[in-house]
Amino acid sequence: MRALLLFNPNATTTDDGVRDVIASALASQVDLEVVPTKRRGHATHLVAGAVHERVDAVFALGGDGTANEVIQALAGSEVRLGIIPGGGANVLARSLGLPNDAVRATGVLLEAVRADRTRRITLGRAGDRYFGFNAGFGFDAAVIRRIEQHDHLKRRFKQGAFVWSTTREWFSGMGRTEPATTVTFTDGTIRGPVALSLVANTDPYTYLGPRPMRVHPRAGFDTGLDLLTIDRVSTPALLAVVAGTFRDGRHVDREGIDYDHDLAGFTLSAPTPQPLMVDGDYAGEHRAVTFAAVPDALRILVPPSSD
Numbered sequence: 001m002r003a004l005l006l007f008n009p010n011a012t013t014t015d016d017g018v019r020d021v022i023a024s025a026l027a028s029q030v031d032l033e034v035v036p037t038k039r040r041g042h043a044t045h046l047v048a049g050a051v052h053e054r055v056d057a058v059f060a061l062g063g064d065g066t067a068n069e070v071i072q073a074l075a076g077s078e079v080r081l082g083i084i085p086g087g088g089a090n091v092l093a094r095s096l097g098l099p100n101d102a103v104r105a106t107g108v109l110l111e112a113v114r115a116d117r118t119r120r121i122t123l124g125r126a127g128d129r130y131f132g133f134n135a136g137f138g139f140d141a142a143v144i145r146r147i148e149q150h151d152h153l154k155r156r157f158k159q160g161a162f163v164w165s166t167t168r169e170w171f172s173g174m175g176r177t178e179p180a181t182t183v184t185f186t187d188g189t190i191r192g193p194v195a196l197s198l199v200a201n202t203d204p205y206t207y208l209g210p211r212p213m214r215v216h217p218r219a220g221f222d223t224g225l226d227l228l229t230i231d232r233v234s235t236p237a238l239l240a241v242v243a244g245t246f247r248d249g250r251h252v253d254r255e256g257i258d259y260d261h262d263l264a265g266f267t268l269s270a271p272t273p274q275p276l277m278v279d280g281d282y283a284g285e286h287r288a289v290t291f292a293a294v295p296d297a298l299r300i301l302v303p304p305s306s307d
Contacts, residue, residue, distance in 0.1 A: 001029075002057075004050045004058045005032055006037060006046055006047065006066070007037070008043075008061065009036045011061065011086035014061065019061065025106050029113055041069060044070070048073040050079075056080060058074060059083075059106075060083050062087055063086060063088060066086075067132065068281055071130050071131075075297045080113075080300065082112070082300070083096065083105075085102055091133050091134070091204070091207060095203075095221075098303060108303045112302055113301060117301065117302060117304065120298065122224065122293050122296065124225050126290075130294070131279045133201050134198070134278075135276070137275075137286070138268075179193040179194050181194050183267070195232050197227065200215060201225060202219050203217055203219045206280070217252065218259075223293075224264050224293035225264075225292075228259050229258045265291055267288055268288065272287070
């Protein structure tokens with residue numbers, strides 16, 4: 001088997017020693033090429049080249065941003081993807097049942113290589129960008145935008161930076177002002193305007209440390225997209241929703257919240273440009289974004305319990 005190990009040299013939870021151990025372990029089982037990424041978007045370019053050269057597998061060592069870049073080039077192909085968690089949250093790897101440790105996850109992936117144990121999963125698409133686990137239009141995307149503007153805080157405080165950014169965005173008015181986002185479903189039905197709109201391709205939406213944040217408790221890799229919208233949000237109401245995501249998931253039944261499961265697609269729009277994020281990465285400002293579920297889009301190496 002020919003394989004590419006792609007790694008982000010700036011990943012927050014790995015170092016040269018860990019990368020060497022991982023590369024050595026993989027090279028014992030596959031014909032391996034090891035390549036670092038050098039800039040944003042570089043992973044997509046490298047993997048597209050590997051697909052063209054008919055590589056059999058790609059191993060992505062890094063955080064969710066690295067995995068998302070790799071997905072852009074692998075979607076629709078038969079190339080196997082092994083995600084090795086090396087970032088802060090590692091939502092996609094953990095959602096697939098992999099250990100949140102790069103070396104342990106590599107061991108699990110090597111077992112999957114030997115057994116050729118793979119599954120195909122649905123991906124989401126926001127405009128022309130694929131995503132593995134979540135996307136947002138408006139408030140949560142503004143949280144990500146602020147973090148990327150203060151990258152040093154993310155590197156220093158890791159997930160604490162997300163709590164800081166969420167608080168800053170909320171009390172600056174983002175999400176508490178007049179609802180601005182309209183949802184248009186594929187049958188022409190319109191909802192809104194709404195204050196918050198959160199999109200998921202699986203559950204959980206993200207993690208805060210070891211705790212899963214189950215915003216869309218019915219979402220999964222074998223179904224379409226899930227959408228949660230909130231009409232109007234006060235600070236107490238938002239805190240109640242957040243508490244529900246960490247407990248029993250009953251927040252989806254609260255008054256003023258609409259929850260849609262297994263959607264093939266929909267469009268979110270606003271009268272003024274809103275930030276977009278996919279898999280925790282800021283993806284620019286948009287007046288309208290069409291979301292779609294793309295079934296069986298990605299072939300991944302998985303642990304036995306992930307099916």
